[in-house]
Amino acid sequence: MSDLSRCSLNSATVKHASLTEAVEAAATAGLGAVGLWRHQVQEHGAGTARKIVEDAGLRVSSLCRGGFLTAATPEGVAEAVADNRRAIEEAAGVGTRELVFVVGGLPGSSPEQPPAPGTDRDVVAARQRVADRLADLAPIAAEHDVRIVLEALHPMFAADRAVLSTLGQALDLAAPFDARTVGVVVDTYHVWWDPDLQASIARAGREGRIAGYQICDWNLPFASLALNSRGHVGDGYIDFATITRWVAEAGYDGDVETEIFNEEIWAADPLETARTVGARYAEHVLPHL
Template sequence: MSAPSADLSRCSLNTATVKHASLTEAVEAAAAAGMGGVGLWRHQVQEHGAETARKIVEDAGLHVTSLCRGGFLTASTDEGVRDAIAENTRAFEEAAGVGTREVVFVVGGLPGSSPEAPPSPGTDRDVVATRARVADRLADLAPIAAQHDVRIVLEPLHPMFAADRAVVSTLGQALDLAAPFDPSTVGVVVDTYHVWWDPALQDSIARAGREGRIAGYQVCDWNLPFATTALNSRGHVGDGYIDFATVSSWVRDAGYTGDVETEIFNEGIWAAPPVETARTVAERYAEHVAPHL
């Protein structure tokens, strides 16, 4: 199977898509497929150190398109607040070290929640107060991000993850949270898996473009039936229900000219050889996304 002939300079492999590959294996797979970049996860950067991780990417002729992930801003205790500020400061340092400005933030769920689990005793169910704490932490962290010349990139997650992963569910909510801050310091990412369903999506993407806040475009498909873990129900572009032509054209019309990351959580895809997965990512990008950008 040969690599697609389309321009892949904006195509990026988020390394979560090849979860079981080493950093070097993931980077080599992306380069072999003809992509321009990779999105990194913090555990990989920490494993190698930022300087070495950056060198691995650059030696392959690629660049780092984003760093995943910061956030988790919903703690209600003084200790939790201090920990969140300290951990996100480390994320900013790592992003600067690997050469990306974009730090993707998942804001966190209700305090006391655990992923895919029932509420523990004492879980705070006040979602309004929890969202208010997200705004407070952004006010704490935005100046620190600016000091490191990086950007907080808010990622709204599908509402089914509101309890345990992100109390911010729509692009409009993310933009409202970003509004008090300079667009170079707080932006948003459009992740098709999480926002494709939103009836206000076209208007929200247009607003994000007007405000200069689109810091990333992530693509993968919405597959049914769900996997045992809903988070792992993402699929290759073109295998599910998302209209990539329309969403990509909205992103284009909003003025976005940056990288397009494919980020997939899927046990079956993780089990495939990384080179095969990267080649499929490139082919699907060339077929379903690139013509509409």
């Protein structure tokens, strides 16, 4: 029987399951951890959510998500700092050090929508505001022993979700801060295409900044919503053997979290999905860790 102790089910993969149902599915499938989203933690309270996970014999691999740091107005900046302070406190309360940050798109943008009148298109300034907010939030994270985990998203999401598009950019943003306070996640869906990926993963390892490894596949044709075009590992185009070896060679020995956004997978039975997650991890990832 395969060792699934490092295999984690991100609860977004079973989006329509309750927190308890997602945890039960992961535990029954023999996985070692779950990744949680903030709305679930807020529904139960951090302490109760932590107990649900721990009572099932699992751990919390990460909390999603903080971020959205590109606001240009004083009110927007204050709101972003306040919300991310809450996210940091929730991560500490639920028992994980790893708080994933999606940094946000152009200020005023809305996911999958055309630009509103007056949208600020200055992507360079938006990235600078991400750096400024990290400087505001890093001391708060350090105070709670939580790590801000920067997630680079595929460039097609730069306008509306993340002006941070490569692992190298994420490492550059993290560089001014202690590695225990600001790290990066390697998400195969978003970075598999990057010609500098091997070098960036090696750099992240040298700097001690790999805080997570998230996996899912790049499926074609795209769904009507590109965000929901992820698939089970092995169903698409990503070379998991190679990327996993790079991550392992960089010294990462933490959880491997399957995070899938896909309408058909969301409609499936959560236990069936959790078992598929474990089987695909055992086949495509575990041999290369």
